[in-house]
Amino acid sequence: xxxxxxxxxxxxxxxxxxxxxxxxxxxxxxxxxxxxxxxxxxxxxxxxxxxxxxxxxxxxxxxxxxxxxxxxxxxxxxxxxxxxxxxxxxxxxxxxxx
Numbered sequence: 001x002x003x004x005x006x007x008x009x010x011x012x013x014x015x016x017x018x019x020x021x022x023x024x025x026x027x028x029x030x031x032x033x034x035x036x037x038x039x040x041x042x043x044x045x046x047x048x049x050x051x052x053x054x055x056x057x058x059x060x061x062x063x064x065x066x067x068x069x070x071x072x073x074x075x076x077x078x079x080x081x082x083x084x085x086x087x088x089x090x091x092x093x094x095x096x097x098x
Contacts, residue, residue: 004085006092026056032095034088036071045091065095 002009009028013020035046046066053061060066069091073084 001088004089004092006088009075022053024054025053029058030060031063031065032092033058034091035066035068036074037068038071049085063095067091067095 003056009030010020033049035044035049037043037045046068050061050068069087071088073080
């Protein structure tokens with residue numbers, strides 16, 4: 001994300017699979033939320049995120065800027081990193097400047 005010039009509200013979260021509580025998400029108040037959707041196992045979708053945070057005054061939820069991208073592409077280094085960069089850039093372009 002840094003190389004694409006996309007600010008990451010959760011950039012200071014250093015765990016591989018972090019759990020971020022509602023207060024932390026509220027403090028971040030992101031313009032865009034990208035939900036990394038796994039193909040198997042524990043799966044959260046954009047609608048799940050919206051349901052969990054709909055009662056908070058989050059910019060991303062208010063403007064409907066919650067979307068999902070495939071976790072396999074986002075988190076596995078290798079040739080897929082180009083695809084991840086393309087998907088991230090397209091997503092930010094779709095929702096406007098973060």
